[in-house]
Amino acid sequence: MSTDTPTNASLFERAQRVIPGGVNSPVRAFRAVGGTPRFIQRALGPHIWDAEGKRYTDYIGSWGPMILGHGHPEVVEAVQKAALDGFSFGAPTEREIELAEAILGLVPSAEQVRLVSSGTEAGMSAIRLARGFTGRNRIIKFEGCYHGHADALLVKAGSGLATFGHPTSAGVPAEVVQHTLVLEYNNVEQIEQAFAAHGADIACVMIEPIAGNMNFVRASVPFMKRIRELCDQHGALFVFDEVMTGFRVALGSAQSVYAELIPGFRPDMSVFGKVIGGGMPLAAFAASREVMGKLAPLGPVYQAGTLSGNPVATACGLSTLRILQRPGFFEQLGQRTRALMDGFVKVAGEAGVPLTADSQGGMFGFFFADSLPQNYQQVMARGSDTFNRFFHLMLEQGVYLAPAMYEAGFVSAAHTEQDIADTVAAAAQAFRQL
Numbered sequence: 297m298s299t300d301t302p303t304n305a306s307l308f309e310r311a312q313r314v315i316p317g318g319v320n321s322p323v324r325a326f327r328a329v330g331g332t333p334r335f336i337q338r339a340l341g342p343h344i345w346d347a348e349g350k351r352y353t354d355y356i357g358s359w360g361p362m363i364l365g366h367g368h369p370e371v372v373e374a375v376q377k378a379a380l381d382g383f384s385f386g387a388p389t390e391r392e393i394e395l396a397e398a399i400l401g402l403v404p405s406a407e408q409v410r411l412v413s414s415g416t417e418a419g420m421s422a423i424r425l426a427r428g429f430t431g432r433n434r435i436i437k438f439e440g441c442y443h444g445h446a447d448a449l450l451v452k453a454g455s456g457l458a459t460f461g462h463p464t465s466a467g468v469p470a471e472v473v474q475h476t477l478v479l480e481y482n483n484v485e486q487i488e489q490a491f492a493a494h495g496a497d498i499a500c501v502m503i504e505p506i507a508g509n510m511n512f513v514r515a516s517v518p519f520m521k522r523i524r525e526l527c528d529q530h531g532a533l534f535v536f537d538e539v540m541t542g543f544r545v546a547l548g549s550a551q552s553v554y555a556e557l558i559p560g561f562r563p564d565m566s567v568f569g570k571v572i573g574g575g576m577p578l579a580a581f582a583a584s585r586e587v588m589g590k591l592a593p594l595g596p597v598y599q600a601g602t603l604s605g606n607p608v609a610t611a612c613g614l615s616t617l618r619i620l621q622r623p624g625f626f627e628q629l630g631q632r633t634r635a636l637m638d639g640f641v642k643v644a645g646e647a648g649v650p651l652t653a654d655s656q657g658g659m660f661g662f663f664f665a666d667s668l669p670q671n672y673q674q675v676m677a678r679g680s681d682t683f684n685r686f687f688h689l690m691l692e693q694g695v696y697l698a699p700a701m702y703e704a705g706f707v708s709a710a711h712t713e714q715d716i717a718d719t720v721a722a723a724a725q726a727f728r729q730l
């Protein structure tokens with residue numbers, strides 16, 4: 297390697313001079329696991345290559361969007377074609393209708409959808425709409441769920457149920473989060489108490505139905521059922537944040553998984569991102585015509601965006617959504633992902649390392665523990681030191697897992713059986729060295 301070929305370390309040093317922490321989103325900095333972030337040069341299929349030419353099998357997939365793997369030829373063609381027709385018009389296009397129709401066709405709980413550019417924007421707008429629709433201020437979220445970095449959502453639990461949350465970020469005034477109540481995930485008693493105390497003031501309950509921002513924790517069926525009942529009784533909206541799970545855990549998203557377990561179940565509003573953009577900046581929120589009718593220009597709830605429904609992003613998202621609707625797509629993706637987790641559990645057992653794992657569709661999580669956690673506190677109690685050592689042992693062997701134990705992982709349709717087998721073999725090696 298010649299001396300002027302940049303290394304990950306030299307790029308990180310240079311980046312830190314001009315970009316805070318050297319990254320444009322904090323988790324990329326490897327702070328949780330330590331070490332030098334890999335600067336990615338290119339990607340193809342299930343693989344990414346760093347600045348030093350080292351190849352990794354990618355289990356992050358840009359944190360979820362790359363469900364087809366990188367550089368799917370049909371998606372690349374759609375994006376190239378759209379780019380030649382123009383980057384942005386600030387005027388409506390037919391492709392926005394096609395994407396809206398595609399989303400609504402797969403999500404029966406929603407009748408209309410508005411496109412935006414990031415999950416944060418979609419979550420923030422969904423909250424505003426829920427408040428505008430109900431005429432109420434208070435919102436409920438759950439500890440360990442991430443809904444983007446809007447001020448009102450950067451909040452952690454207060455000292456008791458009677459108190460509202462505290463900001464988790466500097467720069468967020470206490471007044472801005474005073475209407476946000478943060479409860480324990482999967483705790484039926486707490487949500488009952490919250491509605492008993494504040495029911496008439498609650499605009500919405502927002503949840504990650506399968507929480508991927510605390511690794512992988514499913515909402516239990518009794519918990520989901522009870523929230524649905526309480527929202528109905530008190531006139532609050534039940535909002536599913538499916539930015540991660542949408543078109544990732546099943547063709548009908550996580551809500552279809554719960555609809556199979558709870559007959560007739562549906563959320564009132566859904567938030568999407570990640571997969572629906574196929575790797576381009578695109579997100580959405582969707583609900584009934586009655587709720588969506590409160591949005592400007594029809595109604596009094598203001599929401600807008602210069603690049604919303606961007607023609608290149610919608611081309612990317614639309615071709616991605618079309619491909620994942622092909623017969624057998626999710627069966628195969630689910631099978632590959634399960635094979636990866638079953639493999640991890642098996643080889644960990646052989647190495648005498650306690651490990652549990654879960655997956656749904658193309659999303660997975662594993663824990664160095666004997667049982668699956670049910671809430672954020674239990675996730676955080678499952679030792680990060682072991683994970684961090686495992687992460688680096690895998691990275692050395694060319695397997696790129698999310699650089700923090702509280703993040704979910706993703707398999708793409710481009711991962712072959714051989715890729716999965718190679719990753720399990722690398723894990724076997726890593727478990728023996730832990």
Ligand SMILES: *Cc1c(COP(=O)(O)O)cnc(C)c1O
Binds near residue numbers: 413443537
């Ligand atoms: C990623 C994510 C968001 C935020 O989306 P951005 O596009 O990063 O703003 C919101 N909610 C969930 C569940 C997410 O996983």
